[in-house]
Amino acid sequence: MKSLALENLSKTYFDPYRGTQLTAIKDVSLNVKEGDFVAVVGPSGCGKSTILNMIAGFVPVTSGRILVDGREVKGPGPDRGVVFQSHALFPWKTVAENVTFGPKMRGVGKQERAKIAEEYLALAGLSHAADQYPAELSGGMQQRVGVVRALANNPDVLLMDEPFASVDAQTRMTLQEELTRIWEERRPTVVFITHDVSEAVFLANRVVVLSKGLVLEKVEIPLARPRSWERLVEDDKFKALSNQVLQLVRSA
Amino acid sequence: MTALYTIWGCYVRWSQRWPALAAFVPFIPLIAAWWFIAWLQIFPPVFLPGPVEVVQTGWDLTYKGILSEYLADSLARLAVGAAAGMAIAIPLGVFIGLNRKAHEFSWPILLFFQAIGDIAWLPILLVWFGFGLTTMTFVIVYTVLFPVVLNTVLGIRSVKPELGRAAQSLGASPARILFEVTLPGALPNIITGLRNGLGYGWRALIAAEIIVGTSGIGFLMFDARRAGSVEEIVVGMIVLGVLWYIVDSWFLAPIERATGQRWGLVTS
Numbered sequence: 001m002k003s004l005a006l007e008n009l010s011k012t013y014f015d016p017y018r019g020t021q022l023t024a025i026k027d028v029s030l031n032v033k034e035g036d037f038v039a040v041v042g043p044s045g046c047g048k049s050t051i052l053n054m055i056a057g058f059v060p061v062t063s064g065r066i067l068v069d070g071r072e073v074k075g076p077g078p079d080r081g082v083v084f085q086s087h088a089l090f091p092w093k094t095v096a097e098n099v100t101f102g103p104k105m106r107g108v109g110k111q112e113r114a115k116i117a118e119e120y121l122a123l124a125g126l127s128h129a130a131d132q133y134p135a136e137l138s139g140g141m142q143q144r145v146g147v148v149r150a151l152a153n154n155p156d157v158l159l160m161d162e163p164f165a166s167v168d169a170q171t172r173m174t175l176q177e178e179l180t181r182i183w184e185e186r187r188p189t190v191v192f193i194t195h196d197v198s199e200a201v202f203l204a205n206r207v208v209v210l211s212k213g214l215v216l217e218k219v220e221i222p223l224a225r226p227r228s229w230e231r232l233v234e235d236d237k238f239k240a241l242s243n244q245v246l247q248l249v250r251s252a
Numbered sequence: 253m254t255a256l257y258t259i260w261g262c263y264v265r266w267s268q269r270w271p272a273l274a275a276f277v278p279f280i281p282l283i284a285a286w287w288f289i290a291w292l293q294i295f296p297p298v299f300l301p302g303p304v305e306v307v308q309t310g311w312d313l314t315y316k317g318i319l320s321e322y323l324a325d326s327l328a329r330l331a332v333g334a335a336a337g338m339a340i341a342i343p344l345g346v347f348i349g350l351n352r353k354a355h356e357f358s359w360p361i362l363l364f365f366q367a368i369g370d371i372a373w374l375p376i377l378l379v380w381f382g383f384g385l386t387t388m389t390f391v392i393v394y395t396v397l398f399p400v401v402l403n404t405v406l407g408i409r410s411v412k413p414e415l416g417r418a419a420q421s422l423g424a425s426p427a428r429i430l431f432e433v434t435l436p437g438a439l440p441n442i443i444t445g446l447r448n449g450l451g452y453g454w455r456a457l458i459a460a461e462i463i464v465g466t467s468g469i470g471f472l473m474f475d476a477r478r479a480g481s482v483e484e485i486v487v488g489m490i491v492l493g494v495l496w497y498i499v500d501s502w503f504l505a506p507i508e509r510a511t512g513q514r515w516g517l518v519t520s
Contacts, residue, residue: 058417078423088414091515092436101432102422135516153422 002069002079002156004032004055004189009064010213011050024050026213027064032157035187039200041245042210043252048193051210052161055191056082068156078102081155085162087146089134095145096121096130102153120148123182140171147179151188160192164199173229176202180227197246202232207245211252219245275497301483306490309483318472323491326468329385330457333392334450341397341449342442345404349438350430355405362401370395370456374463388460395456399448407441408434440512447504454496 011025057076066073096117267274290302313319461470476484
């Protein structure tokens with residue numbers, strides 16, 4: 001896992017219906033250290049998903065640079081693992097085949113892939129579902145597979161685009177706790193996009209509040225780890241930080 | 253009452269073991285009605301033979317070897333034509349589906365030629381190729397081609413963009429994305445296209461055999477008209493229906509179950 005730097009990033013789209021340029025991102029700079037967990041929050045339309053899509057290489061930047069471990073990003077690549085809101089699992093591949101898709105593309109052999117599948121499915125508590133198809137799993141399980149599929153490819157940076165937004169509230173809390181556990185164990189570099197303030201504060205070391213294509217504020221989250229909802233839900237420091245971020249988002 | 257339950261239980265057990273049996277049951281009232289109307293002799297028996305006579309004729313034709321020979325001829329023509337049609341249609345559909353420019357350019361042409369029904373080509377084909385295999389093969393290829401191309405294009409274009417993005421950020425090359433993501437994603441639509449294409453192709457073949465044929469089920473039916481044997485015509489019609497049921501439920505439906513339905517892309 002390596003560091004990530006965004007230098008004076010901007011993005012404008014051409015709107016063919018209005019015939020005008022639309023500015024999604026004005027000027028965003030951000031440094032994510034190796035092994036850091038940064039959450040980006042903001043009201044809808046603030047450009048947070050655009051930032052993630054640019055880091056992932058899915059959409060080109062208008063100006064500025066994105067550096068992963070010092071190398072400039074040009075298009076999508078396996079150095080940046082992506083977890084999608086819609087999980088984006090391959091429906092025609094079993095859970096194990098989905099998890100080992102990245103290694104397979106690198107030319108990793110069958111036996112080695114079986115080991116990888118075993119390790120990462122155990123990490124997600126999904127060993128029993130290895131041979132099932134994604135459609136046979138619940139929404140929460142699908143998203144777990146999505147997370148370990150990205151991790152199993154050993155990316156430098158893990159990009160997560162509102163990954164828990166479409167699961168029910170109970171499952172979401174479980175997934176958040178599992179993600180912190182995995183992060184605490186393995187310390188990947190994570191950029192996590194969300195509109196859920198308490199999710200951002202719960203997971204991240206730092207919360208970046210975005211507003212109208214600009215960074216409004218960066219809030220450090222010095223909460224002790226390991227974190228769990230049981231502990232944090234009544235924690236005054238957690239409440240105060242959540243409140244602070246919430247005020248920022250609402251003013252944005 | 254218990255006797256009824258026993259019969260019902262037997263039926264359930266047997267139809268589970270032989271699904272074809274369950275498919276035959278809906279035809280029982282239909283055949284009964286046919287038999288009843290024929291028995292009433294509202295229409296003269298020469299115009300409307302009863303089920304018994306038709307089965308008798310079918311047996312005779314089978315016994316003489318005519319039915320099986322003609323059936324084999326028809327199926328071989330369909331197989332050759334369909335294979336050739338698929339070999340052209342699937343790559344073409346993939347190309348058009350992946351390439352926006354090719355799509356813009358070819359779509360109007362495809363729709364134009366799709367509208368010219370298979371049989372509408374027969375007059376000019378007879379002029380070009382005469383009464384022979386080439387004409388029949390052309391008609392089948394033509395008929396199979398369009399549903400397969402159009403559905404393949406649709407399938408390729410309906411693969412969710414996130415899946416391609418996911419594959420890209422897992423390190424897949426464009427060629428790997430085509431084979432691991434795009435084609436499997438389009439497969440349910442391709443199968444739908446094949447299903448339609450084969451269905452249309454089968455019908456087109458019968459039509460072509462009626463006009464062009466020297467053998468085959470279509471020829472059998474048309475030849476029977478000349479001989480005034482309504483029984484043989486009805487045998488031909490029944491063979492067509494039964495055969496399509498076999499092709500669809502023994503080959504196409506299992507493929508569909510094993511792919512699209514299993515993957516949750518198509519709801520059964």
